[in-house]
Amino acid sequence: MTEKFTFTLHATDGMARRGTVSMPRGDIRTPAFMPVGTAGTVKAMYPGQVRELGSDIILGNTYHLMLRPGAERVAKLGGLHVFANWPHPILTDSGGFQVMSLAQLRKLDENGVTFQSHIDGRRYELTPERSIEIQGLLDSDIQMQLDECVALPSSEAEIERAMRLSLRWAERSKAAFGEQPGKAVFGIVQGGDVPRLRIASAEALRDMDFKGYSIGGLAVGEPQHVMLEILSITTPVLPAEKPRYLMGVGTPDDILESVARGVDMFDCVMPTRAGRHGLAFTRFGKVNLKNARHAEDHRPLDEASDCPASRDYSRAYLHHLFKANETLAAMLLTWNNLAYYQQLMAGIRGAIDERRFEDFRLATKAGWARGDI
Ligand SMILES: COC(=O)c1ccc(CCNc2nc3cc4nc(N)[nH]c(=O)c4cc3[nH]2)cc1
16 A cells, blocks of 8 residues: 555557556556546445446545535545545545536636535635635545636637636645645646647646646537547647546547547546436447337347346346336446446556557447447
8 A cells, every 4th residue: 555646657559558546545547437426426336336347436526515415524424435435546526617517606706716506505615725625625535626617619718718717726726735645636737629728738737746637628518529639739748657637528439539649537427327318338339228129129238248237137128117217227227337438448458558459449449330239
């Protein structure tokens, strides 16, 4: 066990990287997918199941947890790991993105953002200092700076304003975090879809010497090719010896293509939220189990999968569960989708170890293209 936060690169294959983030609560094998546990739970899953599927770390949200049950209350109850029974690493987002997408009557200025809770209308203030304080109260292992993420498309002036504000908030977040050996605070690269602003943001954050770097401001409605072009110009500016985390991404294809452009860590609600709505991710592409074509299909979702969703049930039964809006529907498809995402990550890591990532990427995409039988 280490008392420090370290990142070790084991292999590279093109721009793809195979590494390990080591922290006191455990190691994170990269490229890594972090299941989203917004309110301190990965919805419809026991923590032990999430762990067994190969998850080394999960994500929590400052915005949701500060509103309910409250950061001070979580601290009083031993911190998020004890509260949620997840003794492994936890990464928390800083709240700015969720405020802008969920809260009402929000006002953003140099000092931070004030807003009304979408739950009970109470007023709150989030500053770089308060966000780091909340993430500390949650006992988060990897904390995010407070930043401002603008939607795309936006004017270059607006993108530049938000990027420079986020740099000032990066300084304040890092100062508020101080020195916490077994933990880390990450800077977040902004700059929208403007190459010169992305490079300026990444260079400034690199000079601030964070332990790791998030790439924000993406997966906000832009086409995949725009996201990939931005990645291609951003990752080379970031220090090779530090982890890179692409926020909110993504589909299996997004992840493959982003690993190929130097990204190490991912989080996305896609496998869990889409699973609750009947969308299954498989090695042969996506399957919408609400579709009537499955109503009398006695075959399993994927006969090669040992996940109970395929091992113990037919497509017809899964279809029925979704039509009946049964709780078991969400449980089984969340299980299937997280199993698929973690198997994909394990396949990516193995392919980089053996220097055959490009073949793996093409073969995986061909499998999806084959489509559902
Ligand atoms: C079924 O699937 C879905 O509903 C669904 C919804 C949203 C996303 C995309 C999420 N994208 C995203 N999350 C993000 C979180 C972020 N946090 C900070 N602090 N700064 C950012 O700049 C930032 C950008 C993001 N972009 C992906 C999937």
